[in-house]
Amino acid sequence: MTVPSEGQSTAAPVDFVTGLQPRSVLEGLLRTTPAPPAEQLAILGVDLVGLKQVNETEGFLAGDQLLAAAAATLTAATPTAAVRARLGGDELVAVFTGPRALTAAEAAGKALQTTPGPALRRGLVTRWPDESPQRLVERLYAAIRSG
Numbered sequence: 001m002t003v004p005s006e007g008q009s010t011a012a013p014v015d016f017v018t019g020l021q022p023r024s025v026l027e028g029l030l031r032t033t034p035a036p037p038a039e040q041l042a043i044l045g046v047d048l049v050g051l052k053q054v055n056e057t058e059g060f061l062a063g064d065q066l067l068a069a070a071a072a073t074l075t076a077a078t079p080t081a082a083v084r085a086r087l088g089g090d091e092l093v094a095v096f097t098g099p100r101a102l103t104a105a106e107a108a109g110k111a112l113q114t115t116p117g118p119a120l121r122r123g124l125v126t127r128w129p130d131e132s133p134q135r136l137v138e139r140l141y142a143a144i145r146s147g
Contacts (some may be wrong), residue, residue, distance in 0.1 A: 018071035030133035073117030
């Protein structure tokens with residue numbers, strides 16, 4: 001590991017498997033982004049279908065490769081996302097902010113349907129006024145599971 005010298009900034013943290021931001025970056029964005037109506041925020045979440053089976057039958061390295069492919073698929077479908085992060089084990093998210101956040105998130109969700117790659121379940125939520133980051137993430141999990 002290289003330690004930055006004086007005057008150099010450290011790079012933003014990334015998840016070593018997916019190359020996406022870690023959940024802590026997502027939570028920081030959710031804490032600092034004003035709630036509607038000041039700022040529109042939409043989150044597109046995906047769950048990688050079959051990761052547990054791949055891990056159990058082919059090993060964790062094969063599972064990591066599948067997870068990395070899912071992250072690449074999400075990244076390709078969400079070029080305008082403010083943040084892309086690994087939410088949990090096999091859940092990944094793309095966060096959109098600004099006046100067209102919902103439109104951008106919906107378009108990205110449609111792009112995921114046509115993008116080749118691993119099977120992904122999708123869910124989409126928008127932030128409610130005065131909603132805590134924890135409640136927003138809970139609703140996102142529910143949306144992904146029902147998607």
